[in-house]
Amino acid sequence: MAKVDTSLVAHLPLFAGVTPEALDEILREARSARYPKNSAIFEQGADAQSFFLLLHGHVRAAKTTPTGEQIVVRYVAPGETFGLAMAIGAVQYPATAIAVDDSVVLIWPTSAWPRLVERFPSLAANTLQTVGARLQESHTRILEMSTQQVEQRVAHALLRLAKQSGKKLDHGIEIDFPISRQDIAQMTGTTLHTVSRILSGWESQGLVESGRQRIILRDPHRIVVLAERSADSGAA
Amino acid sequence: MAKVDTSLVAHLPLFAGVTPEALDEILREARSARYPKNSAIFEQGADAQSFFLLLHGHVRAAKTTPTGEQIVVRYVAPGETFGLAMAIGAVQYPATAIAVDDSVVLIWPTSAWPRLVERFPSLAANTLQTVGARLQESHTRILEMSTQQVEQRVAHALLRLAKQSGKKLDHGIEIDFPISRQDIAQMTGTTLHTVSRILSGWESQGLVESGRQRIILRDPHRIVVLAERSADSGAA
C-alpha cells in the first residue's frame, strides 16, 4: 500500500475540519492507482466496490441508456471525488468512469465508508455539500435544456469547462484535456453535427480556436454574451 | 410551540437509526405550520432560514430563469424533506416552494442543523442518501431529455408521479394532487400545448382520463410501453 502525502490533499473541501492525524488515518485506508488515457475506471452497473478521489488527470462520467445512447454526466477534475455510489445508497455504479487523460486516483474500498464516517463525521457533512452542489448543477442543466437553444447550452458548457479545467493562455483559455464534439454534444443534449456547426461558426467569428479534441476560448467575454442572450438575432 | 407526535414521523428514512428519545429531542426544535393551497412556502433567492419536512399535502419546487421561464424541479410528497439549502451549503433557496394543496409542514430553523447533525450524525448520513437519490433522479431526467422525444418523457413523468403520489382507483391510478398541463410541461421540458395534444391523444385511446388539473392513468401498463419504445410507429 503506497503511502500518500497528506499535504497534497489536506486542503481539499472533502477534508475540511479533519485534523492532520485523522487525515493520515483516512489516507492509510486508501491505495493509489494510475489509469492510462482512455481506460475505464469502473463501468455503469458494476458493483460499487470502491470510491475515488482524483489526484491527477481528468475523468469523464457518462451514463448510457438501454439503447446505447450516452450522456456525459460530468467531467471530474483533480481534487474531486467520484464513484460515491455507496454514500448515496446505491449498490451499483450509476455511470461509467473513463480516464480521458493519464490519471492518478486514490481508491478506498466502499466497505471503509461507514467506519470512516462514524469516526470522522465531517466527512459526511462535507460529502453532503459536494453532492448538494452537484444536485444544483444538475438542476441548472435541466433548466438550460428546458429553456435554451442549443447554441446557448454549448456556450454555457464550454464556459463551465473553462472555469473548472481551463488553462490560461495569453490568447485565451484552453480546456486542458481532450474533448471531442461528440462529448460536448453529450453534455448539452444535441448531436456532434450541430456542435461542429456551432463551433465552426464561432471560429469564423474569432470566438474560439479548435481542432481535434481541443478547444480554446479566444474571447470568453463574447461567449458569455452568447450564453445569456435569449433568442434575438446575431448574424454578422 | 406545538407538540409533534413522534409516531407520525418515526418511520421516515430521515430518522432511520435515531432513537425515540433523540427523535423527541429533534422534534422539539421544530414547529409546525399549515400552508393553504397555492401559497408560497419560500421563494427562490430568499435567505434560507428554515428547512422543512412535509407532513400532509403536496409541494411543488420550481426554479425560475432570469427571463421568467420556470421548470418544476420536483413535487414533494408527505414524509419528504425540502428546502435543505443549508445542508448543501447554499445561503439562499435555489427554488421556490408552493403548496399545491393545503399542506402541513414541520419547520426547523436553519441554525439548528449544525447542532442536530453533531448530536445525531445519522441525520447527515440519511440526508446524504436522499440528496444522492435526488441527484440520480436528476441525471435520469437529463438522460431522458437528451435522448427521448416529448411523448416518452411525458409518459415517464406521469408514471413517476403515479408511483410517488398515485391513488389507486378501481379504474386506474389517479395523481392525487392538482396538476396542470403547464406543470407537466415544466417537468418534461416542453410546452403546455404539446402536453395537451399528447394527453388528448392518449385519452382517445383510453390510456388516460383527464380534466382540469386532474389525471387518471387508466392503463399504466400501456403507458409503460409507450415510455420505453424508442421511436417506432404507433398510430392506430
Added chain:
DNA sequence: CCGATAGTTTGCGATAGCGCAAAACGGGAC
C-alpha cells in the same frame, strides 16, 4: 344560478435541429 377566470383544446404556419451521407482532415503507428 350565473358570470368571471383559469385551464384546456385545437388549428396552422414556421423552424431549429436532427439524421443520413459523404468528403476532408489530422495524428499517430509502424
Added chain:
DNA sequence: GTCCCGTTTTGCGCTATCGCAAACTATCGG
C-alpha cells in the same frame, strides 16, 4: 515517410415541436 482510423466538416431534406391565436369549458365566488 506513409497508411490508417477516428474526428471533424458540410450539404440537404425532413419532421417533431414550438409559437401564436382563437375558441372552448369547467370551476368557483358571489
